[in-house]
Amino acid sequence: MTSITHTWLPFLYLYGVGGIFFLIGLIIIRKSKAVDMKKKRHRFWFGVLIFGFFYFVVLHAIITLIALYW
Amino acid sequence: MEIETKNIETTFHSIGSSSDWIVMVVYFIVIMLFGSYFGKYNRSTKDFFFGGRRFAWWLIAFSIVATGIGSHSFVKYSAKGFEYGFSSTMTYINDWFFLPFFLFGWLPIIIYTKIRSIPEYFEKRFSPSARFLATILLVFYMIGYIGIGFLTLGKAIVPMLPENFSVLGYQFDVTLMGVIIFISIITGIYITLGGQTAVIFTDLLQGGVLLFAGFLLFFLGISYLGGFENFWNLLPVTWKLPLADLTKPPDFNFIGIFWQDGVAGSIGFLFMNMGLIMRFMATKSVDEGRKAATFNILFMLPLSAIVVGNAGWIGKALSISNPELVPPSTSPDQIFVVVANIVAIPGVFGFVMAALTAALMSTVDTLINATAAIYINDIHRPIVTFFEKGKEEGKGKDKKELAAARWSSVVITALGVIAVLAFKNFPTVYEAHGFFHSTLTPPLVIAIFLGIFWKKFTPSAVISTFIGGVAFMIIGLHDPNLITPFAQGIEMNTEHPYSYIRALYNLFVCGAVAVIITYTTSMQQNLVVKIKSKINDKEIIYSLVSVSVVVFVLVVFNVGLVYIQLIGVLVLSFVVAVITKYFVKYDAVAQTEGLTVWSLVKAKEGFKGSKVNEEEGEIIKVTWKIKDGDDDIANFSQNDMRKMKANVGDLIYLCDARKILGGLKSVHTVYGEPHNEDGVVLINNEHLLNGVFIKGKLLTAEKEM
DSSP states (O other): OOOTTTTHHHHHHHHHHHHHHHHHHHHHHHHTTSSOTTSHHHHHHHHHHHHHHHHHHHHHHHHHHHHHHO | OEEEEETTEEEEESOSOHHHHHHHHHHHHHHHHHHHHGGGGOSSHHHHHHTTSOBOHHHHHHHHHHHHHHHHOHHHHHHHHHHHGGGGGGGGSOOGGGHHHIIIIIHHHHHHTTOSSHHHHHHHHTOHHHHHHHHHHHHHHHHHHHHHHHHHHHHHHGGGSOSEEEETTEEEEOOHHHHHHHHHHHHHHHHHHHOHHHHHHHHHHHHHHHHHHHHHHHHHHHHHTTSHHHHHHHSOHHHHOSSOOSSOOTTSOHHHHIIIIIIIIHHIIIIIOHHHHHHHHTBSSHHHHHHHHHHIIIIIHHHHHHHHHHHHHHHHHHHHHOTTTSOTTBOGGGHHHHHHHHHSOTTHHHHHHHHHHHHHHHHHHHHHHHHHHHHIIIIIHHHHHHHSTTTOOTHHHHHHHHHHHHHHHHHHHHHHHHHHHHHTTSSSHHHHHHHHHHHHSHHHHHHHHHHHHOTTOOHHHHHHIIIIIHHHHHHHHHOGGGGGGGSTTOOOOSSSTTTTTHHHHHHHHHHHHHHHHHHTHHHHHHHHHHHHHSTTHHHHHHHHHHHHHHHHHHHHTTOSOHHHHHHHHHHHHHHHHHHHHHHOOOOTTTTTTTTSGGGHHHHHHHHHTSOOOOOOOOOEEEEEEEOSSOOSEEBOBHHHHHHHTOOTTOEEEEEESOGGGTTSSEEEEEEOOOBSOTTEEEEOHHHHHHHTOOTTOOEEEEEOO
């Protein structure tokens, strides 16, 4: 049995602690108006940033599941 | 092939055949000629370093691949892939967290403020003294990075060479340093001749070759093992997991690598790697830079992770299925070369090796070019300005600077070779690089990051971070027990204590100094007022400077008990803040406007020189005609300006309409008064020379702002 310290704990640490940094980044660029949500182009980029975060979450989760059960 | 077993590691010599060497030499000659050809696009230091801010996103994104792969290298990730499996990929898939900060913070600031180097930002945002200290730290960082690049190159080439060879009866031993010196000469030649445009285009070529070579090797390895199912079934489950164990072993654990690479490394790579930053500065606009960075992290880095690590995975499978062919004790840093030689036929092996060494050269040449930029901007130019005030201006000065840039590239290459000595005793390149990142990036990472995102951050705080933070880090180097509370259960390896997690300690101490000093600004102000009110204020300040120097030197030489050193450095940080406050004039409004994320609109206006025109217009195609005069102005017809929704004084980007050129032939200029001939742009001779436009070829015209 593979230890959870090698499977899901690093995953949670990565997207938990990393997620905090990411969220702070999103908040700062919104509050500072560096991202102006009135602009179509900026709304696009904001969406890309959020998509990218979940893209990597799913990528790591899938590889972990494949490693464990395939 | 010669196999030698020293201690417990098996090392290899004379891998490969003469046909491999022929392929390698031909490849290198082609790359050097290709790079040197683009030397003609360097008409000024601006072109030499930044490629004239002209390129399309895709060209930059692909050229970054070669730099990214090279800097993280086939050698070190194959080594960790061989030792620990797919978790070698984790450092390539943890860069997204800081992208909001980069895309909407640092990237627009570096482009709109027109800074030429990171230290220049420190002068604008803080003070010349902050620039001076940032230059020192950054040059250390860059030369260290070059050293790591050369070390990796040497380790890749040595297994292909015999242990010794003779020329005219004299016998020469093949040593790591000897190989590195030889490679550095070749690297130095085309970077010196070519400049940034050469780097971008050779990297574009090499990026493609690298991806192809990496996947080719993976395919050949899988075939050699009898198919993907065999390969998959040979590997133990722990080898297939994408992330390392949380805290063990000390030389490869998740938490340590997260803080060293995911935090310090990612910020370092995006925010203070001048090589990478100069690539983004070479894009034609901020939006193109965003596209290049996003595409690179979303798609190219995960692919690169497979490209650079798969030789280690194949090596692991081979060591299980055929331990006589690949002994499990094989030196991890040699596994890439060993596997490539086994699975590839002669000639193909030479091609793979050429791609590997070329990748490393890409990284090294990018870094040399970037360090030369720092030298010119932050050392050469201020010194020349100081000694020759107003003596020479314009093109004569620029010609001299271009020559100085080329010579500085040579010197930096030599210093990079010397830097190898600091890293060559680590067991693997991966650990050397990890230690390097953990140790050299935190002070600059904290300083840049807080400078961009925290308006309250002061010159006193940044200089205290550089001096006090570094002093705390040195104490941590002397006494690794200080790092234990940050280790989160990671065991200490006494030989190389806390190579990775020391990044967290270093970030913490630098961050703590920065925050404490910022929040005690009023105390420092009161003290400075009191000191200035004394008749002997100069003596008091110079005494404080002397005490600070003494404390710093005592810490460097580890004199005194640790807790006394800690208290001493805490006091030192505050004293440095007071000294800075005494000397530095700081305007908290003027020196943050346009220089932090909170005032990007001002930065944009500063870039243009007037109010920004945000209306979205069409991109049109035009023919060009030459006009007299040397004003930096291009004239369009009234109708064309209406289509582009442009006004006189707006900024425009003119580019050869052939998309395949990626903006190589292009120029930035300003809209002048309109004429009446639709579909025609009037440009002057200087535009023609800078844009390298060809007669009869259409241009695209795009309003910037």
